[in-house]
Amino acid sequence: MRFLTHLALLSAVLLPLPVLAQETAPTVGTLDVVKVPSVMARAVDDFIRPGYRRFTEQATAMQGAMQTLCGAPSAETLDGAHNAFGNLVEAWSRIEIVRVGPVLDDNRFERILFFPDRKGTGLKQVQAALAKPDTTVTSVETLKGKSVAMQGLGALEFVLFGTDSETLATNEGSYRCQYGTAIAANLERLGSELTAAWDAPDGVAAAWKTPGPNNPLYRDEAEAAKELLGVLVHAADTIRDQRIEQFYKGDPKKALPRQAIYWRSGNTFRSITANIEGLRDLLDTSGMVELLAEGNRSVVSSTDFVARSLSRVSADIKPDVAAVFEDPAQIAKLDFLLLNSRDLILRLNNDLGGGIGLAAGFSFSDGD
Structure with a gap:
């Protein structure tokens, strides 16, 4: 497991935040097709x-x-x-x-x-x-x-x-x-x-739970598992692209607070935190860890660690988006979200997807 470093203090008043983001190498794995229907069923029902x-x-x-x-x-x-x-x-x-x-x-x-x-x-x-x-x-x-x-x-x-x-x-x-x-x-x-x-x-719930040749949505277990993986990967991408980068791309001078979702009501970071918690909940309650071989299962816990850290930091940012850019400590938290939201995408797509022998098909277009 990777050795986790810590973010250097960006100001005298800022508590250390762990730097989690780093490039991840795809893990080669195979899908346990027997477990797929039960994983999909939990995703639906739970x-x-x-x-x-x-x-x-x-x-x-x-x-x-x-x-x-x-x-x-x-x-x-x-x-x-x-x-x-x-x-x-x-x-x-x-x-x-x-x-x-x-x-x-x-x-x-x-x-x-x-x-x-x-x-x-x-x-x-x-x-x-x-x-x-x-x-x-x-x-x-x-x-x-x-x-x-x-x-x-x-x-x-x-x-x-x-x-x-x-x-x-x-x-x-x-x-x-x-x-x-x-x-x-x-x-x-x-x-x-x-x-x-x-x-x-x-209806759709039955299609999720019973992949097979007569299924109108998923002809086999791999297609069903890829759908669920895709939900997670694209959710992480949306958090980064449409929630964070929508108003902040790393330069406070170019920030656009009024482009943030729910900025008028002060619910920007409450919503982002709920997005992340929803992702964590789906990953956990569906039991996707069961699709991985025993030796690869730490991928899920390390991914959840990144998501949990993002959620913790997001929940600790001021509701007033414009006021965030008046405080170096708050800006540092935004930088943390920006950096590690990409790491979350990589871990889901490369590590989890690779561990079960799949990839969500997401291509990184920002090039950073």
Whole structure:
């Protein structure tokens, strides 16, 4: 096992952070095909299905908080809606790493989370909807037919935390509140659809659990295992590429705090931490370690060590993204995330993938 070094102090007030990132050599291995169905079954029953149920429950709570706010607008009920939004973001961030299956049908993923909004198109649509009352955005039945950018978490965040959101604490914010309630109801609808799709006995869950020549998705165990490995690798890549590098690529002077996900609500690092914890949970609960030969099983524990370290550091970063760049100690933590998120990808793709005789097919495009 690699000898772990420590990051030198970058300032007098910064605690040492371990440098985990280093190039990893692919490990040659073979897949234990007998274990694949049980691993896939645990991924479905112990991670995916509970994850979507949790998201749906939090969407229901979000809708309730919005209804309470609309019925009795005040600073207190607005705080309640803010807290419900943070819980909803965390629930989604844990399960959003699964970017395969029913969530891709009917653009469900984008309906829940349209990000990144590179040209600000979605933001403009939400602002336009708020500028001029439109009853079609205050009902879930009509809202669901609108642009995907107007009906998910990004839109709800702007309703609750964007320009003029303070009016929600008064009767002046009635229309804005109704729009937010419709978004929450739409998220509950989408969560219920995803839960139903994964709960169906003859649906996608059955395909995950029973790879074989008659399976519409996975013709053999290797294809099924590669799908699960791909979920993990691409989740790690998204954390680095669309969550961290979206606003910070290593030069604080060129940082773009307002490009960070959930920056308005202060949920950027709560979401990133939940992404990482979701990845760790899927790796652990699925029991992918069982697909490795006994001599290669330390790959999973070393990978989890890197992910756990990333989660610990991410959870310790200030919620205000802009304020992070005023503190050298906080910047050092961002640098840690940037460096070691790449190491996590390599360990999953090369070490875990190589250990079971597979690779997720991910190609590193940034060249660093």
